[in-house]
Amino acid sequence: MNNTEYALIVAGGKGTRIKSKVPKQFLDINGLPVLMHTINAFYAYSSTIKVIVVLPEDDFALWNELCMLHDYRKPLRVVKGGESRFQSVRNGLAKIETDGLVAIHDGVRPLVSADIIAASFRLAAVHGSAVAAVRLKESIRMTDQDTTKAMDRSRFRLIQTPQTFQVSLIKQAYQLREDTTLTDDASVAERAGHMISLFEGSYENIKITTAEDLIIAEALLAARK
């Protein structure tokens, strides 16, 4: 099996949930845009990993400016995003020409550790997939018509990224018709008939979605130093 390792970093968000004109992957935390922290995490894991970043075409100019401003010279391939996350991932996968393993990762999860990335590649090499997941800290209820009912939280896992797959497997899964109810790569692979292997993610590996997440990410990054 070809063991080339790719990181496909999806940074297509438009920043609508955070009150900011700048998409959240470009916001500065601790002196560097979120997306650069994310890319750096993959290079901290491996200096030879092949990094593909999917960005909305409208953001290419801003990204280039940020790279100049920060003298950011990490090798990476920038690919044009689509109308949806699904299309953005498909566009990114299309640029991978060999088989191997690809870690698909949210551009707005800058706190992913080298250990988690390593675990995802190690497990995906064995199982074909490796999806970071954590147990629930809180109780959970499911809506049921007009009401909700308590569920056994021990049966659920919150899903993070990286979601790492054998390239040929996930490329084939993304050839199927787009379904907007599939919110991550694992569910796309599952629909194509593949078993999904989970591994233990980290509560630190947050997705920056709301304004308070930026404060949280800054604090967690600062605490590492």
Add this chain to the structure above:
Amino acid sequence: MNNTEYALIVAGGKGTRIKSKVPKQFLDINGLPVLMHTINAFYAYSSTIKVIVVLPEDDFALWNELCMLHDYRKPLRVVKGGESRFQSVRNGLAKIETDGLVAIHDGVRPLVSADIIAASFRLAAVHGSAVAAVRLKESIRMTDQDTTKAMDRSRFRLIQTPQTFQVSLIKQAYQLREDTTLTDDASVAERAGHMISLFEGSYENIKITTAEDLIIAEALLAARK
């Protein structure tokens, strides 16, 4: 209806998940123990609320020392906890002698806002219950024998506290036999046959469970100033 408002703050944790000899409700964040921040949030909502704090008996001496150290003089009644959260809540409820409304709240959720507390009392006065809940930011999977399957995250809510009830309703619910699969007050009330009303909580209203949660809580508290 009697409209006396109570806060029942449950601080029974033993700190096993955070590597610390001091239970996490007593750890210092931004100059004050977590539990004092939590109590202060209820007094910020109302100066006349009746606050009951449930603590393990072994921690009474430490709590008294902390109160002296911080010259902490907020009126509150300290009640001995039980062997489990269920028993601790039941012990606390037993000290409430009138009807009214009671907001049951985790001692380790110091970031609850006065607005959320107000909403919980307002809605519980109408519906008999009001439970803080938030939508999922991440995908979710449910375990199913040896595998897991993707679920529609829009159908789920993560449950926080306060969980506010009419006193007579929740007291009666806690008279039933203890069931260790019920992880919060809403599920206890539900088992007793009551409909559960949810309202919008806040992503800031975190429960301090792990070491990184302390860092997060400090950052969020500092950002408010």
